[in-house]
Amino acid sequence: MHFAPDSTATLEFIRDLANTVAGATKTGLDELSSQPELIALLDRHRYSGRFDRDDTELAEVRQTREHLRTIWMLDRDSAAGEVNLLLSEAGALPYLVRHDEFDWHLHAVGQDEPLAVRIRVESGLALMDVVRNNEMARLRHCAAPDCDGLLLDLSRNGSKRFCSVRCGNRMNMVAFRERAAADEPNGYAPSDYDL
Ligand SMILES: [Zn+2]
Numbered sequence: 001m002h003f004a005p006d007s008t009a010t011l012e013f014i015r016d017l018a019n020t021v022a023g024a025t026k027t028g029l030d031e032l033s034s035q036p037e038l039i040a041l042l043d044r045h046r047y048s049g050r051f052d053r054d055d056t057e058l059a060e061v062r063q064t065r066e067h068l069r070t071i072w073m074l075d076r077d078s079a080a081g082e083v084n085l086l087l088s089e090a091g092a093l094p095y096l097v098r099h100d101e102f103d104w105h106l107h108a109v110g111q112d113e114p115l116a117v118r119i120r121v122e123s124g125l126a127l128m129d130v131v132r133n134n135e136m137a138r139l140r141h142c143a144a145p146d147c148d149g150l151l152l153d154l155s156r157n158g159s160k161r162f163c164s165v166r167c168g169n170r171m172n173m174v175a176f177r178e179r180a181a182a183d184e185p186n187g188y189a190p191s192d193y194d195l
């Protein structure tokens with residue numbers, strides 16, 4: 001599955017942003033509750049432009065996280081409307097730019113706009129690519145019932161099911177135990193098995 005490289009990078013950012021909610025993290029804590037956590041996320045994705053590093057900015061990014069989590073799960077027609085809103089509300093005007101180590105890619109608002117605005121616009125541009133390619137099905141919820149994680153499935157056959165190796169392993173373990181229990185109705189101890 002191929003989207004434009006800047007779209008893919010943004011979709012990965014949305015996924016990582018979305019997966020900072022308490023129900024999706026390894027720690028079970030909200031991992032976007034402080035400035036250092038926000039900075040770490042932005043650094044991982046080599047975000048550039050204006051950073052206010054204040055409570056307002058953090059609150060706006062957290063709000064944007066919820067918004068993008070909702071859009072991620074929409075059907076194509078609903079997503080199209082939301083994407084148009086993301087872009088129109090910010091007065092987005094796409095242009096090509098080359099900066100830092102990044103080759104030609106799209107921006108649609110200035111680098112001096114607030115961080116949350118830039119995240120929403122960038123997300124809108126990336127999601128446009130997804131809607132136009134009719135690939136909303138690549139944006140999914142983790143199949144683990146106890147996980148709030150979102151996943152981006154860029155695999156060839158679209159067979160990815162879990163947000164993380166952690167969820168994959170956990171659910172494999174559950175399936176294994178269920179199979180073992182079905183095979184041995186007299187009971188068993190999971191520790192007897194070489195996992
Ligand atoms: Zn850029």
Ligand SMILES: [Zn+2]
Nearest residue numbers: 142147149167
């Ligand atoms: Zn998960």
